[in-house]
Amino acid sequence: MNVFFHFGRYFILIRRAFGKPEKFSVYRNRIFEEMNILGIGSLGIVAIISVFIGAVITIQSAFNFENPLVPIYAVGVAVRDSMILEFSPAIISLILAGKIGSSIASEIGTMRITEQIDALEIMGINSASYLIQPKIVACVVFSPVLVIFSMFLGIFGGYVFGVMTGVVTNYEYIYGITYNFRPYNVVYALIKSGVFAFIIASVPAYHGYYTSGGSLEVGRSSTKGVVYSSVLILTFDLILTQLLLA
Amino acid sequence: MIQINNISKSFAGRSVLKDVSFTFQTGKVNIIIGGSGSGKTVLIRSMVGLNEVDSGEVLYDGRNFYELNFNGKKEIRKEIGMLFQGGALFDSKTVEENVVFPLSMFTDLSESEKRDRANFCLQRVNLLNANHLFPSELSGGMKKRVAIARAIAVEPKYLFCDEPNSGLDPKTSIVIDNLIKEITEEYGITTIVITHDMNSVIEIGDHILFIYEGAKWWEGNKKEILKTDNKEIQDFVYATKFMKDLRTKF
Numbered sequence: 001m002n003v004f005f006h007f008g009r010y011f012i013l014i015r016r017a018f019g020k021p022e023k024f025s026v027y028r029n030r031i032f033e034e035m036n037i038l039g040i041g042s043l044g045i046v047a048i049i050s051v052f053i054g055a056v057i058t059i060q061s062a063f064n065f066e067n068p069l070v071p072i073y074a075v076g077v078a079v080r081d082s083m084i085l086e087f088s089p090a091i092i093s094l095i096l097a098g099k100i101g102s103s104i105a106s107e108i109g110t111m112r113i114t115e116q117i118d119a120l121e122i123m124g125i126n127s128a129s130y131l132i133q134p135k136i137v138a139c140v141v142f143s144p145v146l147v148i149f150s151m152f153l154g155i156f157g158g159y160v161f162g163v164m165t166g167v168v169t170n171y172e173y174i175y176g177i178t179y180n181f182r183p184y185n186v187v188y189a190l191i192k193s194g195v196f197a198f199i200i201a202s203v204p205a206y207h208g209y210y211t212s213g214g215s216l217e218v219g220r221s222s223t224k225g226v227v228y229s230s231v232l233i234l235t236f237d238l239i240l241t242q243l244l245l246a
Numbered sequence: 247m248i249q250i251n252n253i254s255k256s257f258a259g260r261s262v263l264k265d266v267s268f269t270f271q272t273g274k275v276n277i278i279i280g281g282s283g284s285g286k287t288v289l290i291r292s293m294v295g296l297n298e299v300d301s302g303e304v305l306y307d308g309r310n311f312y313e314l315n316f317n318g319k320k321e322i323r324k325e326i327g328m329l330f331q332g333g334a335l336f337d338s339k340t341v342e343e344n345v346v347f348p349l350s351m352f353t354d355l356s357e358s359e360k361r362d363r364a365n366f367c368l369q370r371v372n373l374l375n376a377n378h379l380f381p382s383e384l385s386g387g388m389k390k391r392v393a394i395a396r397a398i399a400v401e402p403k404y405l406f407c408d409e410p411n412s413g414l415d416p417k418t419s420i421v422i423d424n425l426i427k428e429i430t431e432e433y434g435i436t437t438i439v440i441t442h443d444m445n446s447v448i449e450i451g452d453h454i455l456f457i458y459e460g461a462k463w464w465e466g467n468k469k470e471i472l473k474t475d476n477k478e479i480q481d482f483v484y485a486t487k488f489m490k491d492l493r494t495k496f
Contacts, residue, residue, distance in 0.1 A: 022351050110337070118296055119334040122406075123348050124323035 010206050017132040017205075022125055030134035031141075038100050038135065038201075039142030043149065045099060046092055050083075050150040053091075054157030057082050062167035075168045076158075076176015081185070083154035088147045089189040090237045093196035096146070097229040101204035104135055105225035108208030109218035117209070128209065136201040143197035144190045151189070188244045195240060196233050203229040247272045248293065248404060248436055253302035255285075255292055262288045264461040266302070273434045275427055275450045277441060280457035281482060286440045289457065290406050293438075294326060295319055306404065324352055327397030327435075329407040333389035335381040341368065341392050342377035348400045367395040371425055387418035391425070398429055405430065407439040411446055419443065423450045444483055447471065456482070 021027040061078040108131055111117050120127040155177055162168040168176075204225025211221040248270040255263040262285045270276040278286045291297040293304050295311060304311040306322050314322065328334075335344050345364035349355055355363065368377065371391040381389060390410055397405060407426060411419040427450040430437040441447065447454060448468050456464040456471075458478050466474070471483060484490050 026350055114332055114337075115330045115334040116336055119328065119330060119336075121296065122294055122323055122326055122328040123351065124320040124326075125351055126320075 009210070010202075013128055013132070013206055013209060014202060016126060016128040017136065017202075019126050019129045021129060021133070027130075027134060030130070031137050034134045034138035035142050038103075038138050039146065042096055042099060042146060045095065046146050046150050047153050049092070049095060050088070050153040051157030051160075053087055054079055054083060054154035054159075055161030057087075057154075058158035058162040058173075059165065059167055062162070071172075072168055073172040073176035073179060075162060076173040077179055078176075079158035079162075079173075080155055080177040080181070083151050083158075084185045084189050087154060088150040089192040089196065090233065092146065092150050093143075093193060093200060093233050094230055097196075097200045097204075097233060098226050100139065101200055101226045101229050102222045104201060105204035105208040105211075105222040106218055108132070108205055109211035109221040112209065112211045113214060113218060132202070132205045132209070135205060136198060139197040139201040140194050143193045143200075147189055147193040148186075151186075188240075191244065192237065192240050195236055199229050199232045199236065203232060247307055248438070249305040250289075250293060251303045251305070253289070253292060253304070254300045255288055255297060256300055262460050263292065263299075264459075266457070266460075266462045268455050268462060268465065270436050270438050271453055272436045273431065274452035275430050275437045275439055276453045276455070277439050277447055277451040278455045278457060279441060279447060279482065280463075282442070284457045285460040286457055287408060290408060290438060290440060294323065294328065294406060324400065325403040327400070327402035327405045329390065329393045329397055329405070329410055331408045331412055333381065333386075333393040335384075335389055335392055335396070337381055340378050340380055341373070341384070344381070344392055345396045345399050348396065352400060363399060364395070367399050368392070370398070370429075371395045372421075386413045387415075387422065390414070390422050394422075394425060394429070398433070401433065403435055405435050405437040407437065409440055409442065411441060411443045416445070419445065420449065426450060444489070 057079045058075055061075045062072070065072065065074055065078075108117075111131070117127045117131070120130060159170075159173050159177075162173050163170050204222070207221040207225040207228070208218075211217050249268075250270075251267050253263055253266045254261070266285075266289060278289065280286050288297055292299045293311075299312065303313075306325070309318075309322060311319060311322055335341075336347065339347065342361065342364050345367055346360045349360045349363055353360070365377070368374070371394050373388060373391045373395065376384070376388060376392075381392070384392065405426070410422050410426060414422065423446050426437060426439060429435070439446065439450070451468045451471075454464075454466055454468065454471055455462060456479055464471075464474065464476055464479055471479060474480070484493055
């Protein structure tokens with residue numbers, strides 16, 4: 001029953017969040033602010049993780065492809081497909097669920113317990129729409145940018161470390177990443193990232209919005225937001241993969 | 247004028263408000279007093295719709311708040327200014343941005359007009375040179391003053407103040423009390439103040455409602471409250487030894 005209660009309340013909140021904005025210009029500015037905070041602010045961590053993961057996949061693949069029957073350019077193929085199909089859309093989303101999700105849940109949760117949300121309501125402002133809608137829109141719009149950025153840097157990191165350590169040559173790696181390339185894989189990754197971005201923004205926002213109590217409850221809401229959004233990302237990863245690739 | 251008729255509210259089967267009726271007068275400071283947990287905050291939260299009532303009606307100049315649809319309630323809320331206990335200022339905005347915020351949401355004023363209005367309101371609450379400070383950089387009294395400035399920025403018809411003096415020293419309390427009184431008279435608004443502070447009651451209270459265990463126990467003015475023989479009110483008003491001694495002397 002508890003699950004149904006939360007599902008129902010979540011969908012009611014999302015419907016309220018997508019209610020008509022009080023003033024479009026204010027909401028537009030809020031979306032840009034959120035893009036800056038949630039999107040631009042995540043570029044650094046996405047860049048670092050993508051470069052290193054690309055490098056690690058390159059070295060691990062080369063280590064596992066010692067069989068002379070497997071061509072060495074398969075390293076490039078492995079890095080490209082790992083980054084595009086799974087790492088950039090799913091693993092980066094899980095990392096962002098931790099970074100952005102906890103930030104959203106604690107920000108909205110703190111606003112709830114310090115009566116800032118009540119203050120918005122008293123002013124006649126739809127607090128769900130004002131606080132949550134710009135975050136969801138910013139995340140969904142900016143997520144493809146982060147994913148493409150991550151794909152590029154992961155593949156680039158693999159190239160730099162692969163060539164530097166000598167596990168693969170410049171020519172073999174480039175040949176590998178272009179070999180039998182399917183643009184649909186990028187489309188698949190972008191669809192996944194959009195769905196994950198919606199989860200990353202909306203689930204922690206839900207937990208933050210319904211926080212009651214004090215600072216301890218804000219921490220709990222933040223944890224719940226991250227845990228539930230991570231579980232949902234993994235669930236939808238499986239569902240979307242089955243739907244889009246099978 | 248705000249009229250509440252037979253308001254009742256309970257949480258998880260526990261009755262918090264019992265059939266409360268009262269008329270809050272326009273241009274006056276209407277004070278709600280009562281012990282901790284008596285239902286004062288629930289009453290004003292119910293009046294503005296932050297807690298739905300179980301039964302009863304709230305009439306804002308004849309408009310029944312609970313019979314209005316979502317947009318109708320929003321229109322009434324635009325006429326309400328509220329001063330929360332902790333100020334409820336937006337942490338991510340500066341003092342000026344906090345005051346400008348309702349103007350940005352509900353008016354078509356230009357940026358300079360909004361800033362002028364914000365500065366006027368901040369001057370009105372005697373808060374100068376604090377425009378670019380964030381709430382975390384303000385004292386308790388300053389936060390309350392910013393919250394009042396934000397509340398009056400859109401010229402409300404109704405002002406609700408939830409314990410405006412809590413956590414303030416006596417001198418700052420008097421400043422805030424006088425500010426509330428002056429603004430009420432200047433703009434002719436209906437002001438409702440919840441307080442525990444008898445100084446505030448005596449200083450600014452025009453019309454007083456005493457709530458006891460969720461029920462309306464007494465109403466009157468500040469002279470009458472000092473003379474009443476009602477035991478519960480005497481226990482509240484003369485709770486301290488100082489007040490008891492004062493009563494004996496006079």
